[in-house]
Amino acid sequence: MTENGISKEEVKHIADLARLSLSETELSHLADELSETISHINILFELNSRLENLVETNQVSGLENVLREDTVDQKRVLTQEESLSNGKSTHDGFFVVKRILG
Amino acid sequence: MKELNALTLKEALEGLSKKEFTAKDVTKACLLAISLKDPKIHAFLRTISYDIINDTKAAENTLLKSLPVALKDNILTEDFVTTASSNVLSDYKPQYNATIVERLLKAGALLEGKTNMDAWAHGSSTETSDFGPTLNPWDTARLPGGSSGGSAAAVSADLCVAAIGTETAGSIRQPASWCGVVGFKPSYGRVSRYGIVAMASSTDSPGPITKTVWDAAFLLNILAGQDHYDATSLPNGVPDYTANLDESIKGLRIGVPKEYFNGVDGAVSQTVMEAVKHLEKLGCVIQEISLLDPRYSIAVYTIIQRSEVSSNLARYDGVRFGNGRETFGAEAKRRIMLGTYALSAGYYDAYYKKAEKVRTLIVEDFNRAYKEVDLIAGPVSPTTALPVGATKGQSMFGELSDVLVEPSSIAGLAGISVPCGFAKGLPVGLDLMGPKLSEELVLRVAHQYEQSTAWHKEKPKL
Numbered sequence: 001m002t003e004n005g006i007s008k009e010e011v012k013h014i015a016d017l018a019r020l021s022l023s024e025t026e027l028s029h030l031a032d033e034l035s036e037t038i039s040h041i042n043i044l045f046e047l048n049s050r051l052e053n054l055v056e057t058n059q060v061s062g063l064e065n066v067l068r069e070d071t072v073d074q075k076r077v078l079t080q081e082e083s084l085s086n087g088k089s090t091h092d093g094f095f096v097v098k099r100i101l102g
Numbered sequence: 103m104k105e106l107n108a109l110t111l112k113e114a115l116e117g118l119s120k121k122e123f124t125a126k127d128v129t130k131a132c133l134l135a136i137s138l139k140d141p142k143i144h145a146f147l148r149t150i151s152y153d154i155i156n157d158t159k160a161a162e163n164t165l166l167k168s169l170p171v172a173l174k175d176n177i178l179t180e181d182f183v184t185t186a187s188s189n190v191l192s193d194y195k196p197q198y199n200a201t202i203v204e205r206l207l208k209a210g211a212l213l214e215g216k217t218n219m220d221a222w223a224h225g226s227s228t229e230t231s232d233f234g235p236t237l238n239p240w241d242t243a244r245l246p247g248g249s250s251g252g253s254a255a256a257v258s259a260d261l262c263v264a265a266i267g268t269e270t271a272g273s274i275r276q277p278a279s280w281c282g283v284v285g286f287k288p289s290y291g292r293v294s295r296y297g298i299v300a301m302a303s304s305t306d307s308p309g310p311i312t313k314t315v316w317d318a319a320f321l322l323n324i325l326a327g328q329d330h331y332d333a334t335s336l337p338n339g340v341p342d343y344t345a346n347l348d349e350s351i352k353g354l355r356i357g358v359p360k361e362y363f364n365g366v367d368g369a370v371s372q373t374v375m376e377a378v379k380h381l382e383k384l385g386c387v388i389q390e391i392s393l394l395d396p397r398y399s400i401a402v403y404t405i406i407q408r409s410e411v412s413s414n415l416a417r418y419d420g421v422r423f424g425n426g427r428e429t430f431g432a433e434a435k436r437r438i439m440l441g442t443y444a445l446s447a448g449y450y451d452a453y454y455k456k457a458e459k460v461r462t463l464i465v466e467d468f469n470r471a472y473k474e475v476d477l478i479a480g481p482v483s484p485t486t487a488l489p490v491g492a493t494k495g496q497s498m499f500g501e502l503s504d505v506l507v508e509p510s511s512i513a514g515l516a517g518i519s520v521p522c523g524f525a526k527g528l529p530v531g532l533d534l535m536g537p538k539l540s541e542e543l544v545l546r547v548a549h550q551y552e553q554s555t556a557w558h559k560e561k562p563k564l
Contacts, residue, residue, distance in 0.1 A: 086197070
């Protein structure tokens with residue numbers, strides 16, 4: 001692993017966080033590709049001295065606290081049938097999901 | 103007389119009011135053009151079939167009078183498959199329309215079909231589509247740009263009257279530039295994002311891709327405005343964007359940032375500088391300005407976009423709709439992974455937080471520049487259309503090729519790509535960038551540039 005590099009173990013950990021199952025080949029490719037991308041990103045360290053006292057910008061709409069009435073908008077209500085219409089696996093009007101408790 | 107599919111939106115509307123033809127004739131001509139030419143470029147993923155076009159009389163009193171409009175395939179259309187060019191959504195039939203689709207339908211548009219794009223809009227080539235690339239109508243050995251490459255190629259090849267794309271950082275302007283058509287990116291929040299497959303929610307901006315600036319302004323009238331389903335949409339009133347297109351531009355100050363010509367192909371630079379000289383002839387005052395090196399924006403955009411992508415794509419689990427996460431393509435996986443890394447414990451401050459601070463620097467840099475000038479002009483892309491295969495093994499292809507449009511996207515500004523000539527036979531786009539909510543100004547200058555040149559009349563021989 002290089003100075004800015006990401007190891008294969010680290011890639012495996014990130015893949016777990018992102019819920020992606022990756023093959024061994026994908027893991028090694030991604031380790032290289034992510035390391036390459038990180039090397040591009042590190043250009044930002046050049047700006048460190050200009051960033052003191054700056055507030056982060058996480059959105060540029062300029063809007064604050066956009067609220068709406070707490071009412072049901074009938075136009076956006078789907079019937080149960082509509083809601084399930086894209087489900088690959090449904091049962092008795094519900095989506096079937098993987099068991100999450102042992 | 104022009105073939106009906108080759109008409110601009112304005113020409114089509116004029117022909118309809120003179121009863122020279124019907125909207126159904128125009129749609130028929132477009133669908134015929136698709137059947138003849140689209141096999142060569144693959145701009146469309148699916149179209150409506152001609153037999154389902156109903157009597158268009160009801161739409162006669164609407165703005166668009168049943169004229170056909172193509173939509174990028176990340177825009178949700180009720181009961182009509184919407185894939186974002188990803189296998190994850192290969193058979194997804196949305197239960198509702200995007201707000202902009204509702205607006206287009208209310209304005210009498212006929213939705214002609216869905217256009218190809220980079221899968222999830224992750225790219226600047228349309229080569230990362232899970233359903234195969236779109237090719238450039240000017241040279242089918244080259245890419246159309248992206249991610250709205252299908253929409254830009256469809257407009258360029260006269261397969262539709264007009265199209266809609268979305269831009270997160272270049273995805274409208276860059277393919278418009280490579281395909282020689284007009285692409286308008288509205289200010290962030292001017293057009294609702296509701297019902298559009300989210301990429302980077304803090305910069306996604308839907309907008310028109312058209313044959314002329316007037317057409318873009320006319321469509322923006324329909325698309326723009328606050329939407330209560332998108333809390334980031336702006337409450338500011340929507341003017342008639344076509345009303346002041348011919349008002350004088352004399353004395354307007356146009357800044358040309360020297361940093362935006364570094365690393366740009368010589369022929370592209372020259373073409374854009376000639377366009378700038380032309381603006382001077384039209385009475386604009388040109389002045390050289392200095393902006394933050396756009397290379398920093400590559401890094402900021404990469405971090406912010408990947409982070410937002412990893413969050414937005416976390417919802418795809420194949421339970422409620424779509425297929426499982428194993429169906430993500432290589433590019434989506436790469437982006438999810440980097441975003442997850444940038445947001446993970448220990449790296450959040452070093453990457454994400456730092457990128458958001460530099461974002462502040464970029465916003466402030468533009469605010470300072472717009473005290474000196476009214477608009478900023480530069481090339482849209484450092485190159486003309488690149489050959490098919492150019493993205494292979496290039497994990498940063500999109501970011502590097504969008505270097506000149508990333509800063510204005512990060513700052514949420516309005517911008518347009520307008521055809522300004524050719525370099526070695528391939529189209530070049532002039533980028534005009536204005537402050538937030540300067541739609542009218544950007545469109546006005548672009549319109550007058552376009553109308554006093556003939557570049558927009560050039561068509562590919564497909």
